[in-house]
Amino acid sequence: MRGRFALLAALGAAALSCLLSAASAQPDEYGAGLEKRSPGVWPDRVYHWYYNGANHPAWLGDDEARAWVQEAARKWEVCGVKMQYEGETDRAPMRMDGRNVVGWRDVLPRGARGITVGPAARGVLVERDIAFSSGREEFHRYPRLLKKVLVHEFGHAIGLTHSSACNDVMTLAADCPRADPATLPLFPTGHDLARCKALYP
Numbered sequence: 001m002r003g004r005f006a007l008l009a010a011l012g013a014a015a016l017s018c019l020l021s022a023a024s025a026q027p028d029e030y031g032a033g034l035e036k037r038s039p040g041v042w043p044d045r046v047y048h049w050y051y052n053g054a055n056h057p058a059w060l061g062d063d064e065a066r067a068w069v070q071e072a073a074r075k076w077e078v079c080g081v082k083m084q085y086e087g088e089t090d091r092a093p094m095r096m097d098g099r100n101v102v103g104w105r106d107v108l109p110r111g112a113r114g115i116t117v118g119p120a121a122r123g124v125l126v127e128r129d130i131a132f133s134s135g136r137e138e139f140h141r142y143p144r145l146l147k148k149v150l151v152h153e154f155g156h157a158i159g160l161t162h163s164s165a166c167n168d169v170m171t172l173a174a175d176c177p178r179a180d181p182a183t184l185p186l187f188p189t190g191h192d193l194a195r196c197k198a199l200y201p
């Protein structure tokens with residue numbers, strides 16, 4: 001287990017973390033220009049998720065933060081997966097408790113913008129929690145960057161790994177030249193969708 005995953009490994013879960021920038025780039029099992037095999041899918045084609053709004057970015061209101069997250073989730077429904085919002089929860093994300101919780105943390109391990117974590121068994125996803133980093137000044141400056149990260153992590157939550165194409169939603173930032181925040185994709189690209197539909201034919 002590589003160092004950047006050590007903390008998450010301590011949680012007993014596989015992790016997909018999305019690095020800050022090329023400056024912190026290092027090859028990992030989900031990136032480095034290779035599209036790794038998916039850990040699994042939701043066999044009923046439904047991702048049931050709960051939202052915990054605690055620690056959301058200070059510059060976003062409660063309702064707006066929730067709406068942004070809900071909107072990001074829905075963007076994968078074109079893949080044929082139901083992104084079923086089940087309501088709010090007080091449970092914290094990244095705690096393996098059998099419930100998919102999506103929420104915020106001020107700071108994430110290794111400078112990640114977002115982390116999706118959870119076990120899978122024999123090609124079936126068991127749990128996928130998402131934590132977004134809320135304290136980042138870059139998200140305040142470039143809200144589009146946060147919106148892209150929201151969509152990206154939901155992609156992991158339904159089983160996608162990182163894409164090798166730098167203009168995709170599922171790209172690993174550390175593998176690509178720094179993108180202009182104004183041109184970041186806010187929807188799954190054709191390539192993202194093709195990869196998703198390969199998982200959910």
Ligand SMILES: [Zn+2]
Nearest residue numbers: 016017018162
């Ligand atoms: Zn990622």
